[in-house]
Amino acid sequence: MSKLLEVSNVRVQFGGVVAVDDVSFSLNEGELLGFIGPNGAGKTTMMRAITGVVTPTSGSIVLDDKELVGLAVHSRVRMGLGFSQQLVKPFRNMTVLENVTLTAGSRHTRSPLGALFKVDRERDRTRAKELLELVGIVDAADADPSNLPLGYLKRLEVARALALDPTLLLLDEPLAGLNHAEAHKLADMIVDLNSAGRSIILIEHNLGEVMRICSRLVVQDNGNKIADGDPESVMNTPAVRAAYLGEDMDNAAA
Amino acid sequence: MLGLSGYEISLITSMGIAVIFALSLNLITGFCGQISLGHAAFYGIGAYTSAMLTKAGMPFGVGLLGAVIVAGLIGIFIGIASLRVRHDFLAITTMGVGFLFIGIMRQWDLVGGEMGVSSIPGSGLGKSGFMFLVLGFGVLTVLFSLHLKRSWMGYAFDAIADDEDTARVVGLNVSHYKLAAFAMGTALAGLAGALYAHNVRFIDPESFGFVESITVLSMVVIGGIGSVFGVVFAAAVLSVLPLWIQFIDEYKLLLYGGLLFAMMRFSPGGLAGLVKQILRHISSRKSLQKLSGGTKI
Numbered sequence: 149m150s151k152l153l154e155v156s157n158v159r160v161q162f163g164g165v166v167a168v169d170d171v172s173f174s175l176n177e178g179e180l181l182g183f184i185g186p187n188g189a190g191k192t193t194m195m196r197a198i199t200g201v202v203t204p205t206s207g208s209i210v211l212d213d214k215e216l217v218g219l220a221v222h223s224r225v226r227m228g229l230g231f232s233q234q235l236v237k238p239f240r241n242m243t244v245l246e247n248v249t250l251t252a253g254s255r256h257t258r259s260p261l262g263a264l265f266k267v268d269r270e271r272d273r274t275r276a277k278e279l280l281e282l283v284g285i286v287d288a289a290d291a292d293p294s295n296l297p298l299g300y301l302k303r304l305e306v307a308r309a310l311a312l313d314p315t316l317l318l319l320d321e322p323l324a325g326l327n328h329a330e331a332h333k334l335a336d337m338i339v340d341l342n343s344a345g346r347s348i349i350l351i352e353h354n355l356g357e358v359m360r361i362c363s364r365l366v367v368q369d370n371g372n373k374i375a376d377g378d379p380e381s382v383m384n385t386p387a388v389r390a391a392y393l394g395e396d397m398d399n400a401a402a
Numbered sequence: 403m404l405g406l407s408g409y410e411i412s413l414i415t416s417m418g419i420a421v422i423f424a425l426s427l428n429l430i431t432g433f434c435g436q437i438s439l440g441h442a443a444f445y446g447i448g449a450y451t452s453a454m455l456t457k458a459g460m461p462f463g464v465g466l467l468g469a470v471i472v473a474g475l476i477g478i479f480i481g482i483a484s485l486r487v488r489h490d491f492l493a494i495t496t497m498g499v500g501f502l503f504i505g506i507m508r509q510w511d512l513v514g515g516e517m518g519v520s521s522i523p524g525s526g527l528g529k530s531g532f533m534f535l536v537l538g539f540g541v542l543t544v545l546f547s548l549h550l551k552r553s554w555m556g557y558a559f560d561a562i563a564d565d566e567d568t569a570r571v572v573g574l575n576v577s578h579y580k581l582a583a584f585a586m587g588t589a590l591a592g593l594a595g596a597l598y599a600h601n602v603r604f605i606d607p608e609s610f611g612f613v614e615s616i617t618v619l620s621m622v623v624i625g626g627i628g629s630v631f632g633v634v635f636a637a638a639v640l641s642v643l644p645l646w647i648q649f650i651d652e653y654k655l656l657l658y659g660g661l662l663f664a665m666m667r668f669s670p671g672g673l674a675g676l677v678k679q680i681l682r683h684i685s686s687r688k689s690l691q692k693l694s695g696g697t698k699i
């Protein structure tokens with residue numbers, strides 16, 4: 149199996165806070181990797197480093213044998229990254245469907261000049277509708293995202309990333325805000341996407357679903373990678389158990 | 403011709419020029435969401451360029467073309483310089499560009515310094531011919547704006563206007579799109595400025611100052627940011643009001659500033675937004691009447 153993503157010795161620092169400390173991991177083509185860890189572990193920061201939203205202080209990130217560090221966010225997205233963010237960011241001056249149609253038609257918007265000469269949206273709207281159907285929010289297609297509950301916005305975020313048809317899909321807590329049944333369904337959809345050949349990194353707090361669907365886990369705690377391997381043995385690692393023991397208390401308090 | 407008096411022709415011509423100028427800012431501020439408080443500088447660059455070219459003996463058409471190119475090129479240059487600047491700082495930067503332009507023109511003897519440029523050649527088309535030319539450019543600008551709004555470029559502008567960072571995450575080259583907006587908007591402002599110069603035949607630095615920048619911004623905001631017809635309407639009305647009513651001319655800044663503030667406060671969608679709200683209100687009342695009519699039977 150060939151490597152799709154190779155993250156080597158990445159370190160991200162915000163002022164005095166080291167959010168990611170010298171982390172390395174890799175992803176094979178076609179893999180569904182669970183990237184987990186307690187709150188504040190630096191998971192989101194790692195995803196942001198991969199997409200280029202934050203710049204690592206050191207380290208390298210290689211996608212398909214191409215170095216990503218130093219490239220602009222949009223270039224990385226054009227190279228095949230799709231990012232569904234933890235903090236949902238719908239375009240609020242568009243409907244749900246328009247949000248997804250925009251990325252479904254991303255081939256039109258590669259350059260401004262090219263985009264000026266293209267008008268038709270029909271085909272991309274159809275595709276966007278299919279994706280809304282897939283994530284289960286087609287009933288809100290014409291809604292203004294400002295009026296929707298988090299569970300809908302999370303799935304909008306996923307559909308919008310998916311519409312880019314990325315070779316690597318990064319999902320940052322897509323199940324948050326969903327009830328048990330909805331979470332189960334979306335997790336099944338993630339499995340289907342993966343079975344269809346899409347490589348996925350899934351950050352998720354819903355450990356039940358993570359254990360159910362992921363073939364491998366990477367665990368990060370306090371900016372350090374503390375485990376990497378098949379879910380069963382990873383969850384039995386003392387360091388992981390210790391990290392989640394503290395987390396369980398946090399969750400109970402929250 | 404058409405039974406229009408010379409006065410009416412000159413009003414319509416001024417109106418047409420204002421519409422082109424306002425739509426040029428609408429491309430930058432309305433469509434792409436980038437505020438500019440110095441847009442009159444590009445209007446001025448167009449005016450000076452065409453004035454100097456035609457005074458040097460170039461044909462009128464070359465003057466217009468030169469104005470478009472020079473204003474657009476300087477626009478791209480300023481655009482590149484302000485790419486890293488965001489939101490409120492962009493307002494300050496563009497305001498600075500406006501003042502810088504005035505400062506340079508005042509000191510630059512080649513273009514008449516404070517005295518400005520007079521005896522600018524006319525278009526050679528006659529008063530009504532020139533009016534039709536302006537209206538023709540106005541119609542083309544409207545059609546271009548409408549097309550742009552419907553195109554994928556307009557779609558990408560919507561995303562950038564709402565949230566730049568997220569626009570990047572969905573793969574948009576935000577810098578290129580902003581530069582495209584700057585280039586088109588400033589080039590078009592250059593055209594409007596050139597038309598202005600050949601209309602009034604005399605220009606000086608004060609014609610392109612901060613008041614003009616605020617005036618054109620008021621037209622865009624009052625018309626409804628991003629709305630083509632709203633902006634056309636606001637530009638047409640606000641450009642002739644001061645010509646009709648002397649009193650308004652004296653209190654122009656106060657009036658426009660007040661309208662600008664009132665719109666931001668009470669109807670951020672401008673007149674276009676207001677009309678939409680009213681239409682929605684009427685149609686919902688109609689459907690209510692239909693409903694109640696239905697239950698009576």
Ligand SMILES: Nc1ncnc2c1ncn2[C@@H]1O[C@H](COP(=O)(O)OP(=O)(O)O)[C@@H](O)[C@H]1O
Pocket residue numbers: 162165166167185186187188189190191192193194
């Ligand atoms: N933009 C930022 N500026 C400063 N500190 C940040 C920023 N983003 C994240 N952090 C800090 O980095 C650490 C890791 O955060 P994050 O990556 O969001 O963790 P996780 O996603 O695992 O919950 C936290 O201590 C957080 O406060």
Ligand SMILES: [Mg+2]
Pocket residue numbers: 191192193234320
């Ligand atoms: Mg996070």
